[in-house]
Amino acid sequence: MKDLTPKNQTNLYLLGDYLISFIKLYEKKKLPNKILLSGYKGIGKSTLAYHLINYILSQDEDLKYDLKNFKINRENHSFKTINNKSCPNLIAIDVEPDKKSIDIYQIRDLILKLNKSNFNNKPRFVLIDNIEYLNLNSVNALLKALEEPSEGVYFIIINNNKKKFPTLFSRCINFKILLTSHKVINIANKLLGFNLIENINTDLINFYFTPGKFLELYTLSDENNIDLKNINLKDLIKFSIKNKLYKKNDRFKILIQELIEFYFSKNFYNIHPNISDKYSYFMKRISDISRYNLDDESFFLEFQSKVLHE
16 A cells, blocks of 8 residues: 555645644744644544644745645655655654654653754744653653743644643643544545445444544555455454454554454444443453553453454
8 A cells, every 4th residue: 555654645635724724823923832633543633733844844945835735745845854854844753663652762862952953944843643652751851841942843742632641731732633424434535545435344334433544444454465345343353363463563453452342332232241341341451451561462362252252
């Protein structure tokens, strides 16, 4: 599949109203310098942030941001430097592939960079994605940077509604990003290039999924030769556990956990009588796995044994 990561998304689908609101604030010099974008993971918050950043940085460049069509030109200088990680006006922070959290060293490095002189007169942006991966030490270090931001620096923090950091949130202006289920399907169709409803088993349609979650589902199927049109939810979970797809990466693991939660919600009233107890038990196990970094293989095998085989 093509690269659909947020920084590579040149089209902004159905979130243009949010972008225009931020642009108006910026042009009136009222854009907050500490922005919290909150909403479910995969709804388009990071993509929205990259489009706002490109709009601002590209105004004096060739092939600047196309506001009429909410589109970034791939030949634009800022887009190219952001993608090759050489843009002097953007510091992007996320959990590193081999790590379990955004650690304090990443935040200390951020502070060192902010203390250095800017290379140009443009604003600088700090984009921190997936803040649920911040640990206590990194949160405390980040608070210091937020309390005394350098002039011309804007923090954009992506909150996936997974974890609450009261001290961090209280220092930011919170903007909630929402989409109707109709818009979610519409965006997924545009990103995938085909009609989602016609290419997926209706048993797999979760209207609480975001566009990003549908993309992950298709990535899972594409990489593992799964026919989403002809597989139901139970068999998809069985296949994923049998082939240990949760071991491939954290995104697949979280997706499979969410498919399990979806399975409970679909079958709450029509499978074994103690389903509510099992739902509570397994949802707590998912929470504990994330919170305490516990072994996840035993969780999946136990779910398979106690629920799928009944």
